[in-house]
Amino acid sequence: MTKKITMQDIANQLNISKNSVSQALTGKAGVSEKTRHLVETTARELGYEYLPLRKNYHYSSDGKTIKIALIASDYAFSLKGFFGEIYLSMEKEITSQNNSLMIQSISKEAIESLELPSFILNGAVDGVLILSHLRTEYIQKIISTGIPAVLVDHHHPHINADAVLTNNRFGAFIAVEHLVKLGHKEIGFVGNISISPSYYERLEGFQLALNQYGLNKDDSVILTDIEEDEVSVKVAMKRVSKQPTAWFCVNDGLGFLVSSYLLQSGYKIPEHISVANFDNGQLSKLATPKITTMDIDLELFGKRAVEQLLWRINNKETANQEILLPATLLVRESTGPAPK
Structure with missing residues (x-):
């Protein structure tokens, strides 16, 4: 039966401590880049089975704290x-x-x-x-x-x-696609695309989904300069002559404010109008009803x-x-x- 190679075997081969071998193979600080490379090379040559992929670059060339x-x-x-x-x-x-x-x-x-x-x-x-x-x-x-x-x-x-x-474009696309698959053909957009490139990219994802599914773009419900406060949202929504059957909002704050306005105006969510947004922050969880969202692994x-x-x-x-x-x-x- 072939003996399994251990860290101690590698240490013996190189005449260094087992701790140094462990530091080198696990990517921890404390050994030089030269020693790290030598340990990895020797581990491969000896057939060490637990050699990790070098994914973590958390060391400097001289082993000092970064x-x-x-x-x-x-x-x-x-x-x-x-x-x-x-x-x-x-x-x-x-x-x-x-x-x-x-x-x-x-x-x-x-x-x-x-x-x-x-x-x-x-x-x-x-x-x-x-x-x-x-x-x-x-x-x-x-x-x-x-x-x-x-x-x-x-x-x-x-x-x-x-x-x-x-991936803001694809994330927004997926959110709008979800609405389309629920039968929505009139979908509005709420955001302020001048605030962040992320919000502009979410508008692009929104438009990409409309194009993908052959839906008309109605500029009257594509609101791209809405400040994230109750008054701004209320003023903007009142200007909409005909509500779409669904809104996509670029973040939780706007999703919450749009939902609040709709409920205060007598609409039922989602029976009358659906709302989806982005980010999965606290407001999307606290809203009533809770808001469909795109979750980011923070x-x-x-x-x-x-x-x-x-x-x-x-x-x-x-x-x-x-x-x-x-x-x-x-x-x-x-x-x-x-x-x-």
Whole structure:
């Protein structure tokens, strides 16, 4: 019977400690890149069965702790339900790998004056995670320092950096397709596409679904400049001369406000009008009825962003990448068959 190769066998072969072998094979800090490569090569040669795929790039070439900065606008940090969960996932991923995290909220004044945090200007961090959107010129200034950066839930044609994003177009397509399959042919859109590229992409996904299923686009119910507050939604909805049989809203806040307006106006959801939205935040769960939505895996969002930044630190010359994460349809009580 062939003896199974163990970590101790690899350690004996290389005349190093078993702990060093474990650190190398599990991707932990504490060993040099040269030792890590030697351990992996020897493990393969000896036939070690539990050699993992090298997915985690959480070490530096000299085995030292990597210093990561997380920055976002004051507004983004205030949205604890969405960005808060992404931030917590990032923190968990970074600290679990014995790397360090520095967090900085960027004021509106600093963004306007292009004032970077001192730890970026001084090169005191190895990489930067930029959560949500900041002014394009501000992000460009960060990138000009040469510190590797990854954008999280934001991108722009003029920003040359990696980005981890939701697949907004396909997510919106799936949500609208769900409404179409319920028999809805008159579907409206509510959002403010100037706020975020994500919202514009969700409009594109909405239109893609209409085209796919041969439905007419009615501009009178495609509301693309609606502020996320009760008064704005009420004014906009009152201007709609004929309600569609379903609304797709770009986020939970607008989904909640649209649903509230419809109920206050005497409509039943979903008997008269169905409502679907995006993000699966608290408001879609608290609404009555609960709102059908596209769920984003926020923990995966944070984890994948950290992985990409650590990979980028070790691969600075490789072409920039955009990573699209899927959204999942959660069907709830707010969507039903189109009224006959």
